[in-house]
Amino acid sequence: MRHAIASWKTISLIAFLSAIPVLVRAQTTGTIGVSGSVGAVLKLTSGGAATLAGNVGGGVTAQSAADAALATVVNFGEVGPGNSSTYVCFNQPLFLRSNVGASVKGAVTAAAFGAGAGDLQKSDIGIGLQGLAVSGPNADISTTTIVAAFTADPCAAPVAGGVPTFSRTLNDLATAIPGTTLMSATGPWALRGSFNSPSNRVLVSLRLAIVPQAFTAGTFSATLTLTMTAP
Amino acid sequence: MRIEKLALALITVIPSVAVAQNTKVTSGGTAVLSGAPTGVVTAQSGADATLSSVVNFGEVGPANPSAFACFTQPLFLRANVASSLRVAVTAASFGAGPGALKESDIGIGLRNLAAGGPNADLSTTTIVASFAADPCAAPKNADGIPSYSATLASLSTAQPGTTVMQSTGAISPRASFNSNSNRVLLDLKLAIAPQAFTAGPFAATLTITLTNP
Numbered sequence: 001m002r003h004a005i006a007s008w009k010t011i012s013l014i015a016f017l018s019a020i021p022v023l024v025r026a027q028t029t030g031t032i033g034v035s036g037s038v039g040a041v042l043k044l045t046s047g048g049a050a051t052l053a054g055n056v057g058g059g060v061t062a063q064s065a066a067d068a069a070l071a072t073v074v075n076f077g078e079v080g081p082g083n084s085s086t087y088v089c090f091n092q093p094l095f096l097r098s099n100v101g102a103s104v105k106g107a108v109t110a111a112a113f114g115a116g117a118g119d120l121q122k123s124d125i126g127i128g129l130q131g132l133a134v135s136g137p138n139a140d141i142s143t144t145t146i147v148a149a150f151t152a153d154p155c156a157a158p159v160a161g162g163v164p165t166f167s168r169t170l171n172d173l174a175t176a177i178p179g180t181t182l183m184s185a186t187g188p189w190a191l192r193g194s195f196n197s198p199s200n201r202v203l204v205s206l207r208l209a210i211v212p213q214a215f216t217a218g219t220f221s222a223t224l225t226l227t228m229t230a231p
Numbered sequence: 232m233r234i235e236k237l238a239l240a241l242i243t244v245i246p247s248v249a250v251a252q253n254t255k256v257t258s259g260g261t262a263v264l265s266g267a268p269t270g271v272v273t274a275q276s277g278a279d280a281t282l283s284s285v286v287n288f289g290e291v292g293p294a295n296p297s298a299f300a301c302f303t304q305p306l307f308l309r310a311n312v313a314s315s316l317r318v319a320v321t322a323a324s325f326g327a328g329p330g331a332l333k334e335s336d337i338g339i340g341l342r343n344l345a346a347g348g349p350n351a352d353l354s355t356t357t358i359v360a361s362f363a364a365d366p367c368a369a370p371k372n373a374d375g376i377p378s379y380s381a382t383l384a385s386l387s388t389a390q391p392g393t394t395v396m397q398s399t400g401a402i403s404p405r406a407s408f409n410s411n412s413n414r415v416l417l418d419l420k421l422a423i424a425p426q427a428f429t430a431g432p433f434a435a436t437l438t439i440t441l442t443n444p
Contacts, residue, residue, distance in 0.1 A: 026309070027257055028254050028440055031282065033436050035286070035288065036267075036290075036433055037431065037433070038290070038291055038429065039430055100430045188427070190427035192376060193426055194374060
């Protein structure tokens with residue numbers, strides 16, 4: 001009998017011990033921490049074909065394709081009395097994208113204008129931004145403002161006695177890059193999508209205008225540099 | 232005589248506790264991040280150790296030219312009962328603006344389901360359909376915006392979370408719970424398609440739980 005009891009004890013102990021590992025609670029959870037960031041990116045490109053109207057002997061001599069780096073060259077041609085147009089009007093479409101608040105600034109450099117009282121000056125070239133719009137559902141202009149003085153169309157400026165009154169001219173722009181703020185946004189223009197997407201770009205056209213007049217004969221030239229900055 | 236009764240009682244009780252219902256989810260090995268030039272897996276655990284990975288996707292804005300930043304976390308699963316794999320998103324920190332990267336911009340999917348050996352059984356296992364697609368190969372529209380089958384926005388914010396895979400039977404019918412032969416292998420994938428999201432950081436924690444059922 002004692003031997004039987006001892007056997008039962010042994011069997012019981014073995015059974016109990018063999019069960020112990022199964023009672024240990026297994027690993028039932030784990031974690032993955034996820035993080036990342038989005039850096040500020042700005043993009044200003046050509047918005048397509050630039051045009052020149054009302055010119056005599058002028059033309060757009062170089063330009064880049066839509067969404068390519070902006071590198072346009074325009075020759076206004078004859079802007080003296082030999083041109084009978086009311087305006088010589090240049091229009092440069094622009095594409096703007098940014099994922100932060102941004103400003104578009106303009107600066108006039110390499111300016112070469114005559115010094116005489118009758119010479120065509122920077123103040124004789126009107127400038128303005130027109131046609132602000134979104135290109136698609138992923139663009140947002142709700143926080144965008146064109147600086148008031150640059151909202152007028154220089155190609156429709158009032159003219160009295162053959163002399164226009166532009167709201168703003170190249171003379172209002174800084175001569176150091178990045179220059180004078182033309183428009184700004186407190187929020188992003190592009191909400192998502194590729195930075196090459198047609199759906200998240202903001203469209204705006206930069207216009208320059210000269211009213212042909214009896215300027216002193218001569219030539220003029222300048223470079224207008226557009227820069228997008230944050231903010 | 233009293234000892235004999237005690238022994239009999241033990242034998243009677245032990246069968247009811249000897250095969251406890253257990254589940255186990257652990258790291259399945261090295262986590263991998265691709266398409267993320269400035270990202271890195273900053274912490275992870277060894278194979279079969281407690282899952283505790285930390286991944287920084289790095290830059291996922293327009294400055295990242297990759298089609299997808301893709302994270303893969305191998306998992307080992309074991310269960311001697313029916314089980315469900317659940318995932319919850321907690322400690323989420325995302326921007327509020329319409330252009331900010333959201334939970335819905337992070338695709339999630341389970342891939343490469345396989346038995347680790349002869350003692351693993353997948354015959355009753357099903358990945359929930361929407362989580363069966365590879366987020367790192369999600370289709371994109373013309374604007375570069377992906378259409379994920381499931382995203383972090385599809386997951387519950389309370390643990391144990393949303394069921395992403397389930398088994399109506401045991402996936403580990405026998406062998407030690409540390410055996411290579413009875414584990415189920417699975418890759419959890421996360422994907423972000425770099426886009427013109429509004430600048431800013433984001434963070435979240437995924438908690439993965441294997442429950443019964």
